[in-house]
Amino acid sequence: MTGVKAKNIFLTGPPRCGKSTVIEKLIGKIARPAIGFFTREIREGGKRVGFSIITLDGKEGILAHENSKSEARVGKYGVNLDQLDEIAVPSIMPSKPDQIVIIDEIGKMECFSPLFRETLMKTLDSKQRVIGAIAQKGHRFIEKIKERKDVLLLTVSEKNRDSLVEDLIRHLYSGLS
DSSP states (O other), X not given: OTTOOOSEEEEEOXXXXXXXXXXXXXXXXXXXXXXXXXXXXXXXXXXXXXEEEEETTSOEEXXXXXXOOOSOEETTEEEOHHHIIIIXXXXXXXXXXXXXXXXXXXXXXXXXXXXXXXXXXXXXXSSXXXXXXXXXXXXXXXXXXXXXXXXXXXXXXXXXXXXXHHHHXXXXXXXXX
């Protein structure tokens, strides 16, 4: 990661490799205001039934659920575009110049929302630093983000996930404001 001056940093890797955990640990160590959102599994009786959206300022909603009647579907989950647009999208719109934007994650579900895609591109083009997780494969939109010249893409693995937090902290404070 030395010498790289990418403004936007995305972690990628297979499901359950530790992307979200790395981002959560990083948030606890950065000394700048952060905005954005996380997605979390919704479990009932030990079984995953959906995903929630939780913003860094405490708003919460349902991203997707197996009981959803939405036509936007990923596997057995219907994607709740209204909650995505009403909760996640505003959380990634910076209001102050020194905010770091956290996006966990950019995946198939989030790509169903034209508003999310448009807002994300505006945020990536802004002066704010963006740190997030992005699907390893998927929608053409995801590939376009990975190909941006201002994006540093890091693959998370069992071997590097514990050291990535400190590497990211060093990168964040290496001369970019």
